[in-house]
Amino acid sequence: MTPREAVRQVPETSRDEWEEQYRSGRWDYLAGGPEQARYAALCEHILTAGAAAVLDVGCGTGVLRDCLGTRFTGRYVGVDWSHAALASRNCGPGETLICADASRLPLRGRFDAVVLSEVLYYLDEPLAAVRRMLDLVAPGGQLLISLYQPPADRHPGWHALMADLDRGVRSLSGTAHQLVTGGGRRRWLLYVLTREAQS
Ligand SMILES: C[S@@+](CC[C@H](N)C(=O)[O-])C[C@H]1O[C@@H](n2cnc3c(N)ncnc32)[C@H](O)[C@@H]1O
Numbered sequence: 001m002t003p004r005e006a007v008r009q010v011p012e013t014s015r016d017e018w019e020e021q022y023r024s025g026r027w028d029y030l031a032g033g034p035e036q037a038r039y040a041a042l043c044e045h046i047l048t049a050g051a052a053a054v055l056d057v058g059c060g061t062g063v064l065r066d067c068l069g070t071r072f073t074g075r076y077v078g079v080d081w082s083h084a085a086l087a088s089r090n091c092g093p094g095e096t097l098i099c100a101d102a103s104r105l106p107l108r109g110r111f112d113a114v115v116l117s118e119v120l121y122y123l124d125e126p127l128a129a130v131r132r133m134l135d136l137v138a139p140g141g142q143l144l145i146s147l148y149q150p151p152a153d154r155h156p157g158w159h160a161l162m163a164d165l166d167r168g169v170r171s172l173s174g175t176a177h178q179l180v181t182g183g184g185r186r187r188w189l190l191y192v193l194t195r196e197a198q199s
Pocket of ligand 1: 018059060061062063081082102103117119
């Protein structure tokens with residue numbers, strides 16, 4: 001199966017469909033617990049690195065910001081193209097939400113941590129998106145990407161896409177990755193791409 005064929009097997013979701021899904025509560029479960037393991041792994045990296053500025057691309061309702069909790073006192077910028085997702089959030093101190101397409105981010109400046117949490121497979125040209133996000137990482141900072149690892153027997157197309165992304169992401173820079181497991185068959189790969197301090 002070619003990468004393009006694999007991509008087509010991942011549910012294509014238009015901006016309007018995301019709006020509808022957020023309005024109907026389809027994603028409410030994310031705040032409730034079953035995916036806490038992957039949010040915890042992301043937060044651990046951000047907090048351990050002492051990141052003072054975090055960009056969360058495709059932030060949805062900002063579950064990641066909630067998981068960072070009061071231990072994080074820096075600046076948080078969440079970007080999503082769903083008005084409904086962003087409207088559900090009450091911003092705390094240091095928080096900014098921007099409604100925009102991740103392919104055309106209206107952002108300048110650099111962030112200590114840029115996060116793509118369960119977003120990359122929804123973006124056109126995902127590896128080009130990874131390169132653009134790396135440009136937003138401050139020297140010495142990190143790009144964190146979490147990707148669901150579906151059981152190969154249940155979603156062969158998606159599995160093939162993940163293998164393709166895995167090769168692509170690893171080829172970009174010295175990446176570390178770790179497997180995060182939740183309950184049952186829930187497994188995610190968390191990629192950590194570090195931007196060199198000199199760059
Ligand atoms: C599965 S949700 C993950 C939400 C959040 N990152 C989390 O882990 O809780 C995927 C999110 O990506 C957003 N998204 C998808 N394509 C996007 C795009 N082109 N630009 C901005 N946001 C996008 C959706 O609106 C949705 O909120």
